Amino acid sequence: MAVNQLIDGEWVTDAYESTNDDGEFDRQETSFRDWIEPDPDAEFPAEAGRYHLYVSLACPWAHRTLVTRALRGLEDVISVDIVDPYRAEDGWQFTPEREGATPDMVNGFDYLREAYVAADPEVTGRVTVPVLWDTEQDTIVNNESAEIMRMLDTAFGEFANDATLYPDGHRDEIDETIDAVYEPINNGVYRAGFAGTQDAYENAVAELFDALDHWEDVLADQRYLCGDVLTEADICLFTTLIRFDDVYHTHFKCNVRKIAEYPNLWNYLKELYQLPGVAATVNMDHITEHYYETHTDLNPKRIVAVGPNHDFGAEHDRERLAGGPPQSVTARAADD
Numbered sequence: 001m002a003v004n005q006l007i008d009g010e011w012v013t014d015a016y017e018s019t020n021d022d023g024e025f026d027r028q029e030t031s032f033r034d035w036i037e038p039d040p041d042a043e044f045p046a047e048a049g050r051y052h053l054y055v056s057l058a059c060p061w062a063h064r065t066l067v068t069r070a071l072r073g074l075e076d077v078i079s080v081d082i083v084d085p086y087r088a089e090d091g092w093q094f095t096p097e098r099e100g101a102t103p104d105m106v107n108g109f110d111y112l113r114e115a116y117v118a119a120d121p122e123v124t125g126r127v128t129v130p131v132l133w134d135t136e137q138d139t140i141v142n143n144e145s146a147e148i149m150r151m152l153d154t155a156f157g158e159f160a161n162d163a164t165l166y167p168d169g170h171r172d173e174i175d176e177t178i179d180a181v182y183e184p185i186n187n188g189v190y191r192a193g194f195a196g197t198q199d200a201y202e203n204a205v206a207e208l209f210d211a212l213d214h215w216e217d218v219l220a221d222q223r224y225l226c227g228d229v230l231t232e233a234d235i236c237l238f239t240t241l242i243r244f245d246d247v248y249h250t251h252f253k254c255n256v257r258k259i260a261e262y263p264n265l266w267n268y269l270k271e272l273y274q275l276p277g278v279a280a281t282v283n284m285d286h287i288t289e290h291y292y293e294t295h296t297d298l299n300p301k302r303i304v305a306v307g308p309n310h311d312f313g314a315e316h317d318r319e320r321l322a323g324g325p326p327q328s329v330t331a332r333a334a335d336d
């Protein structure tokens with residue numbers, strides 16, 4: 001599949017092939033990697049009302065940042081704009097007339113790539129979401145979802161609630177789990193979907209379902225991935241699981257099993273979906289339309305699959321296990 005990207009600040013369609021010579025999907029590194037710090041003298045100090053997220057509601061990586069923002073109660077501290085779920089030849093676009101999408105309220109751009117060029121007129125790389133934008137210095141702080149998630153979770157101390165998702169004493173395990181879930185699951189669905197050969201596809205699918213089987217076992221007697229506390233690792237798994245049966249199972253041919261056929265993963269998914277603030281970050285129309293309509297090489301007629309219409313709000317059984325979400329997350333339920 002040919003990929004569009006910026007080269008030296010110019011938009012180039014058909015910039016390169018997304019698979020290597022063995023037909024394996026190659027994901028490009030992201031280019032902006034600065035950090036917000038809880039220090040007023042830092043280059044990017046944590047402040048309320050200063051930073052802005054550009055996201056797609058379709059994207060599992062961007063979704064990590066929205067869930068973190070919701071669970072840490074940062075909705076009034078960090079603003080968000082939402083691109084059109086359909087990514088055409090010109091890349092992510094702002095089309096406020098589209099339901100669930102917004103204009104670019106910070107810069108008034110029509111295309112997300114304009115933010116990349118504004119941040120670096122010579123930029124080379126893909127124009128991806130999420131983007132964390134600094135309205136003070138008019139630049140991109142970071143466009144790597146795991147790092148944005150970590151910054152929202154750890155740098156905004158006084159502006160956030162106290163529901164830390166990277167608690168002391170669990171940090172190594174959280175980092176290891178995020179890594180363990182990334183290659184076979186978060187990226188694995190893409191490696192299956194975008195594989196250019198039968199072997200590359202089958203290897204990706206085998207690794208994906210081995211990993212899902214593993215976490216299904218872990219979640220049999222443990223409430224979350226890292227024990228009885230909710231962490232960033234759960235957010236990383238959640239945003240792939242919520243898309244799985246509607247999109248990855250069919251569109252990316254990850255069809256050995258559905259998540260709803262794994263009792264523990266399914267109940268875990270429902271619990272996370274039902275945490276206060278999380279359901280509002282899930283837009284299944286944007287998710288399905290994006291994937292089925294944008295990847296025309298996988299789905300040339302762009303027909304959007306309709307099933308399976310899961311009820312993520314249905315009862316779950318996770319309360320049988322020790323632990324639970326942090327109190328400041330559940331406390332919000334009483335307020336809402």
Ligand SMILES: N[C@@H](CCC(=O)N[C@@H](CS)C(=O)NCC(=O)O)C(=O)O
Nearest residue numbers: 059060061126127128129143144145
């Ligand atoms: N490593 C990045 C990946 C982000 C990413 O690939 N986002 C996709 C949407 S799901 C995107 O914007 N793709 C546009 C493109 O590749 O042109 C992250 O985790 O933030």
